[in-house]
Amino acid sequence: MKKAIHYINQFFAGIGGEEKADYKPEIREGLVGPAIALNSILEAEVTHTIICGDNFMGSNTDEAVNTILGFLEDKEFDIFVAGPAFQAGRYGVACGTICKAVKERFNVPAITSMNVENPGVEMFKKGIYIFEGGKSAAKMREDVKTMANFANKILKGEKTGPADEEGFFPRGIRAEMWLKSGKTAAERGVEMLVKKLNDQPFETELPIPKQDRVPIAPPIKDLSKANIAMVTTGGIVPVDNPDRIQSASATRWGRYDISKIDRLESGVYKTIHAGFDPAAADADPNIIMPIDAMKAYLKEGKIGKLHDYFYSTVGTGTTQAEAARMGKEMVGKLREDNVDGVIMTST
Amino acid sequence: MVKEIERAGIPVVQMCNLIPVATTVGSNKIVPTISIPYPLGDPDTSKEQQWKLRYHRVGVALDALTEDVKEQTVFKVKI
Numbered sequence: 001m002k003k004a005i006h007y008i009n010q011f012f013a014g015i016g017g018e019e020k021a022d023y024k025p026e027i028r029e030g031l032v033g034p035a036i037a038l039n040s041i042l043e044a045e046v047t048h049t050i051i052c053g054d055n056f057m058g059s060n061t062d063e064a065v066n067t068i069l070g071f072l073e074d075k076e077f078d079i080f081v082a083g084p085a086f087q088a089g090r091y092g093v094a095c096g097t098i099c100k101a102v103k104e105r106f107n108v109p110a111i112t113s114m115n116v117e118n119p120g121v122e123m124f125k126k127g128i129y130i131f132e133g134g135k136s137a138a139k140m141r142e143d144v145k146t147m148a149n150f151a152n153k154i155l156k157g158e159k160t161g162p163a164d165e166e167g168f169f170p171r172g173i174r175a176e177m178w179l180k181s182g183k184t185a186a187e188r189g190v191e192m193l194v195k196k197l198n199d200q201p202f203e204t205e206l207p208i209p210k211q212d213r214v215p216i217a218p219p220i221k222d223l224s225k226a227n228i229a230m231v232t233t234g235g236i237v238p239v240d241n242p243d244r245i246q247s248a249s250a251t252r253w254g255r256y257d258i259s260k261i262d263r264l265e266s267g268v269y270k271t272i273h274a275g276f277d278p279a280a281a282d283a284d285p286n287i288i289m290p291i292d293a294m295k296a297y298l299k300e301g302k303i304g305k306l307h308d309y310f311y312s313t314v315g316t317g318t319t320q321a322e323a324a325r326m327g328k329e330m331v332g333k334l335r336e337d338n339v340d341g342v343i344m345t346s347t
Numbered sequence: 348m349v350k351e352i353e354r355a356g357i358p359v360v361q362m363c364n365l366i367p368v369a370t371t372v373g374s375n376k377i378v379p380t381i382s383i384p385y386p387l388g389d390p391d392t393s394k395e396q397q398w399k400l401r402y403h404r405v406g407v408a409l410d411a412l413t414e415d416v417k418e419q420t421v422f423k424v425k426i
Binding site: 018021055058059089090093119122123211212213214215216217218219220221223226228231233234275276277278279280281283284286287288290292293294296297302303313323324326327328330331334335339340341342343344345346347 | 348349350351352353354355356357358359360361362363364365367368369371372373375376380381382383384385386387388390397398401402405406408409410412413414415416417418
């Protein structure tokens with residue numbers, strides 16, 4: 001029987017939530033958490049489960065990857081599966097990171113699954129199979145099944161179809177295939193051209209992925225005269241969260257007056273972000289929203305002015321569309337006060 | 348959000364821990380922080396060490412606002 005190894009994070013291993021996100025890589029014989037579901041559908045034996053904390057993978061990537069590759073050195077396996085990671089950003093990036101590393105080192109197919117909004121998709125879809133998954137763990141069964149079905153095809157040596165047929169994100173690889181229509185490239189090209197000339201819709205066979213890049217804004221010439229504003233996605237708010245910003249998948253933001261204070265005191269401000277252990281930030285909110293350091297630079301005259309408000313929302317699970325809208329709304333306020341530059345802290 | 352601010356012509360520096368995410372999304376000026384739950388001050392170190400680190404990295408971010416860069420740049424920090 002063929003063999004598989006499954007990578008999951010500390011949460012799905014049942015070790016703990018954010019307070020355990022620094023958990024170091026571990027390999028266990030047998031099945032843990034989602035590996036049980038995978039093993040029941042996969043036509044291979046899942047021999048080991050690898051577990052790693054999302055923060056450990058994010059902050060100590062080289063160490064985490066090398067440790068895990070070390071675990072795998074003496075193991076036999078035909079396929080590597082990670083996740084599913086849903087819309088969990090750090091987990092998605094971790095799954096992508098380890099799949100890419102395992103594929104490159106051991107040359108076995110690596111499969112994972114995540115939601116289209118997960119930043120791991122853009123980062124890793126070129127190198128590995130990333131299946132389009134659900135937003136949350138409610139889709140666990142379906143997402144595991146999708147990965148397992150595809151893995152079974154590979155394990156049996158069956159021919160796999162193109163990305164849109166199989167359900168993974170396009171890797172940008174072109175493969176030769178016979179079309180059912182039997183039409184040659186010349187015929188298809190002419191057909192497309194005729195449609196284009198008639199203003200009819202047509203589908204290109206070579207889509208160029210759109211990349212939304214923003215031109216770099218002109219730099220500030222004289223910092224000592226500049227008005228600087230602070231923004232965070234780390235969920236720092238007054239303790240009563242007056243704008244009722246959501247702890248995840250935020251659609252609201254707030255701005256809070258800092259003109260008369262020198263730093264953000266614990267007990268007056270806290271974080272409502274549900275994507276990490278809040279203990280450190282609640283004890284000292286300045287470690288996410290460094291108002292104390294900005295006030296020091298203001299007093300020294302390094303900057304001319306600190307904009308009277310800091311802006312805050314929560315970045316976890318927040319869709320790009322909502323983030324863009326909130327960003328635009330903030331810009332409106334920043335412009336009213338002729339802000340010259342922004343520092344944004346992210347968690 | 349960074350992109351919307353920059354699209355408005357306001358220079359912006361993102362301070363974050365997951366640099367590859369920031370570059371993929373399209374931040375143009377990035378200053379690294381030390382972790383996700385505590386970007387600018389490790390609670391296992393002294394208050395003074397935390398302050399030094401925070402003051403230094405915020406300073407790097409401020410200077411980065413004045414830099415005329417031509418491509419995505421991750422600025423170097425000393426502490």
